[in-house]
Amino acid sequence: MEIGTRYEPQNIEMKWYKQWFEKKYFTPKGAGPKYSIVIPPPNITGRIHMGHALNITIQDILSRYKRMQGFDVLWLPGEDHAGIATQTAVEKYIATQGKSRRDYSREEFLEIVWDWANKYRNEIKKQIMSIGASVDWTRERFTLDEGLSKAVRKVFVDLYKKGLIYKGKYIVNWCHRCGTVLSDEEVDYHEEEGALYHVKYPIKGEDDYLVIATTRPETMLGDTAVAVHPSDERYKKYIGKTAILPIVGRELPIIADNYVDPSFGTGALKVTPAHDPNDYLIGQRHNLPFVDIFDEHIVINENGGKFKGMKAEEARKAVVEELEALGYLVKIEKLKHSVGRCYRCDTVVEPRLMDQWFVSMKPLAKRAIEAVENGEVKFVPERWKKVYLNWMYEIRDWCISRQLWWGHRIPVWKCEECGHYNVSEEEVRACEKCGSAHLVQDEDVLDTWFSSALWPFSTMGWPEKTPDLGRYYPTDVLVTGFDIIFFWVARMIMMGYEFMDDKPFSEVYIHQLVRDKFGRKMSKSLGNGIDPLEVIDEYGADPMRFTLAILAAQGRDLKLDVRFFDTYKKFANKIWNATRFVLMNLEDFEKQPIEASQLKLVDKWILSRLQKVIQKVTEALDNYDFNIAASEIYNFFWDELCDWYIEAVKSRLKTEERKTVQNVLVYVLDMSLRLLHPFMPFLTEELWTKLPTTTESLVIAEWPKVFGEYIDEESEKRFEQIMEIIRGVRNVRAEVNVPQSTKVKTYAKGNLSQEEQEYIKFLGNVEDIEFVQGRPQMCATAYVSPNLETYVSLGTLIDVKAEVARLKKKVEKLRTDLEKFAKKLEDENFLKNAPEDIVEETREKQKMFNEQISKIEQIIHDLEENR
Incomplete structure (x- = not known):
């Protein structure tokens, strides 16, 4: 069957998805x-x-x-x-x-x-x-x-009955924009510019004071104690005394607690149990009162005195002005500190003391920890195992109630008569404790x-x-x-x-995390996001999928540039055109067993290479190495199948060897499309179903198996030597500016079979191969091995003197560039601070430049020695 001249993903993608779905x-x-x-x-x-x-x-x-x-x-x-x-x-x-x-x-x-x-x-x-x-x-x-x-x-009911779900008054994360509690994991912490306010707290009955440093002076309205570390010599004499809260006048006990960090601020801590999770724990340990100064909108309530009705930021400014006016403000220092924000709306999260439903996590965590430690559940890459376990070892109870209407409503009905919580999978109409019908279901929903x-x-x-x-x-x-x-x-x-x-x-x-081409996280604020649906519209789903797969190296973030989609759309075009070429050359095709006796060197080579690729792709997918699997099939299809095998057999399709070549082409293409199918399902389905040997659908086709009888190390070695010779000839042409279309004469010192010579002539655009005992004059080295040397004759094609001068200048420039890479790689700061992929890229460039210099210097040496 023939196919269209162009790969047009919009014409095939939804057509095939609909068929797959219907079947x-x-x-x-x-x-x-x-x-x-x-x-x-x-x-x-x-x-x-x-x-x-x-x-x-x-x-x-x-x-x-x-x-x-x-x-x-x-x-x-x-x-x-x-x-x-x-x-x-x-x-x-x-x-x-x-x-x-x-x-x-x-x-x-x-x-x-x-x-x-x-x-x-x-x-x-x-x-x-x-x-x-x-x-x-x-x-x-x-x-x-x-x-x-x-x-x-x-x-919910089962965990409640086991005592693992409970309701309690605890410090929780409150987002006033979303109007709900957040779990600890739903709070994103960022380093932000702030200030450290130093405030005098007078000592009752003495002409003395303590200086407290705080980042949130508005919360001092809820202070109920001052804490110092018990071993801090500066403050031992104050422990047990009473401080007076500025502006408010509340008496605050001065207590000793090991939580206090003597090195932060002044070493004296204002304790606000209703508005800080650590202060909450101090408040519990010392039986302190809890004074809540905010309402649900984070506006100061009646406990804030004259500041009632002010929003938090407004209250901060007013409190600082009042402290300064009354002589309590010592100084203000700039400070970078961690601020928690809602993961959804980016609003600053306020710790609040609230009645909420919690799950007791430590009993549940025990077996989940053991499962990962003993390998029953494995993380890939393994480094995430440590991240998981670190969190699990320190796990805290999970606040599961949310002040929303959308979600699973908490299945708890409180009795208005006796206060009993009725917890049930079905609606409760009468209190199980007192029989009252006056029940109210909890207003909250469960965390998503x-x-x-x-x-x-x-x-x-x-x-x-x-x-x-x-x-x-x-x-x-x-x-x-x-x-x-x-x-x-x-x-x-x-x-x-x-x-x-x-x-x-x-x-x-x-x-991996998908980042932009500069390694930045994609975000709306930066405007650097790439919309996958727009990519599909422009390039097709298959090129997008293949791009993501080939970049998905384990343990590395994926740096995505829109240009990559174009690269792999070109690959999709290559697959399309290669298949079209094969289909156009299947006239009178008859499926036949591939007989070893009928195979030429290049046939044995491609069949052997295919088996190796099947093995490598299969192993890579089994190990979640998607980038390796994609790279293997990409290199095989584009380089080995298209650029070498198809080019090598074109002339044989017009000879009596046609049937053998057709069967090898169909088999290799069939297996290649199967290997590609998980990555590029639409394109491969469209092409595979056109092959004369295939059945219903690639979706249910068999994964390729390795046939050991096709693995031929000797044929691989021989044909890869031919490829190296041809690459060498092409490289010489490129370096001395001889067009690839110009036929050249070559010399060979060693043995080449007639078949090998024909490949070199046809694929390397070589006019003649002359066998010699020694090195000929006016030539450049194309290939050297212990048993074979090949040279390209240049005497009639270039001005040797001028060409040597030009190549020497080129080497000088390359050495200058190489020196830049060398200096970078000798710089400890670069190696320590630069991203791993940048360091690796620099090493690759250094290697590439060294190889290029080596090749050019060989040509210079050849031309100077033999002119």
């Missing part, structure tokens, strides 16, 4: 060894970004690869309701209509959010399809669907990550004992980013062991 190729059949993955559910708050594209591409490569190997593959898709993000987005939307959430009842507002969510779920689904994800859409789940809601309620923590088993039907759960749990691998190891990965491992008595997955592959 249910992505729905597992329940036969053969199982392989399962659950997709990290994307939030329904907008378009997927390049990090999602990388994550989906990697999972799809694994799924297609395993499917072709005969595994019964379940790749289960779904979306996350994203509580804070979705509610914030909907509130912004209704604000454009002059409305707020409080203008609606809870039910009315949720109806609006559900409409919004269903619309964006469909958008996300289309985007995932456009990348080519071979997920089983018949099993699509949503973290708020009825099945998952049932699982969430059961988990609570439902996500159950994802590997809730999506398969738990708490019911479903066939899917029996066959596909535990899953085989989780592919995710390092930024949610704590949010999600750790919690899934804990919940998996707690409720399934088994791990949720065997391996966790932590993929």
Whole structure:
């Protein structure tokens, strides 16, 4: 069959996805060894970004690869309701209509959010399809669907009954913009410019004072003590005395506590138990009062006296002015310090003392720690194991309540008569303790990550004992980013062991962070993001997928330049054109066994090379080395198959050897497209189905096997020598400015078979090969080995004297450039501070320049010695 003259991805991508979907190729059949993955559910708050594209591409490569190997593959898709993000987005939307959430009842507002969510779920689904994800859409789940809601309620109730969920008044992270509590992992800390305010705290009954240093003078309105370190000689005499809180006049006990850092500030600490997590612990240890000075909008409340009604920043300014006016302000120093911000809206997070629901994590963490320590759950790359364990060893209780309407409402009904908490999977109508019907359900919803923590088993039907759960749990691998190891990965491992008595997955592959070409994180503020959907529109999904795969080296962030997509679209064109060439030369094709007796040297070489590539690609995919797998098939297809084999056999397609060449071409192309399919599914499906030897679909085709009888080390060695000779001839031409189209005469000292000579003449554009005993004059060396030397005759092609002078100048310039690289690599500061890839690139350039200088100096030597 013939194909069009141009690769046009828009004409083939959705055509094939529709066929795959209709034929249910992505729905597992329940036969053969199982392989399962659950997709990290994307939030329904907008378009997927390049990090999602990388994550989906990697999972799809694994799924297609395993499917072709005969595994019964379940790749289960779904979306996350994203509580804070979705509610914030909907509130912004209704604000454009002059409305707020409080203008609606809870039910009315949720109806609006559900409409919004269903619309964006469909958008996300289309985007995932456009990348080519071979997920089983018949099993699509949503973290708020009825099945998952049932699982969430059961988990909450079971953990509560075990005493692992409790309600308590603790310091929590409060985002007043989102109007909810955040977990510790949802707070992003940044170094920011601030100030350290030094304030006098008078000692009661004495003409003396302590100087306190604070970054947040407005919170002094809630101070209930002053603390010093018990061994700090400067302050031992003050311990047990009373300080007077400036402006407010509150009496503060001066206490000793080991938490205080004598080296920070003045070494004396103002203690505000209601507004700092460490002060909270000090307050508990010393039985201090807790004075809350903020309302939910972080506006000063009645406990702030004259500052009531001021926002935090406004209060800070007013408090400092008052301190200065009353003579309490000693000085203000500039200070860089860590400030916590909401991971969603970037608002400064305020620690607040609030009643919230918590999960006691240490009992759940024990088995999850053991599983990773003993290798039951493995991290790839392994360095993430240490990151996981460090966090797990220091794990703190998880605040799971959120002050939102969108999400899983907490299944707790408080009795207004006796105050009892009724916790149940079903709605409670009468108090289990006193029988009263006066019950009020908790207003809060659960943290989004609570439902996500159950994802590997809730999506398969738990708490019911479903066939899917029996066959596909535990899953085989989780592919995710390092930024949610704590949010999600750790919690899934804990919940998996707690409720399934088994791990949720065997391996966790932590993929790279996608950065821009300068190594900066992609962000809206920098405007350096690359939209995968725009890339697909311009270049096609396959070039984008291949680009991401070939850059995805383990342990390195991925630096992405839009030019790379063009590079790999050229590769897609190469695949298209090579296949088109083969198809155009299959007239009278008959499938025949490839007989060794009919094969020429180049046939044996390409067949042997193919077996090696099959082996390397397979091993690389098994080891999650996606960049190595992509590089191997890229180099084989472009360099060895297209640039060498196809060029070498073109003339034979017009001879009696046509049948043999056709069968080798079809076999090698067939296997190559199979190897490429996990990376470039649309293009390979379009081309593979045109081959005369193929069946229904590449999606369900068999993964290539290595045939040992095709491995021929001697033929590889012989043809690679021919390639080196031809490269040498081409290099000589290039260095002395002789066009590649100009035929040249060569000399050979050693043995070359007639077949080898023909390849050199045809592929190297060589007019004649003359065999000599010694080195001829007026020539340049093309190739040297212990048994063979080849030279290119230049006497009639160049002005030797002028050419030597030109080459010497070129060497001088190259040496100057080389010196720059050498100096960099001798600089300890460069080696220590420069990014690893920049250092490696500098080494590669140094090596390249050295090789080029060596080659040119050899030519100069040849010309000077023999003229």
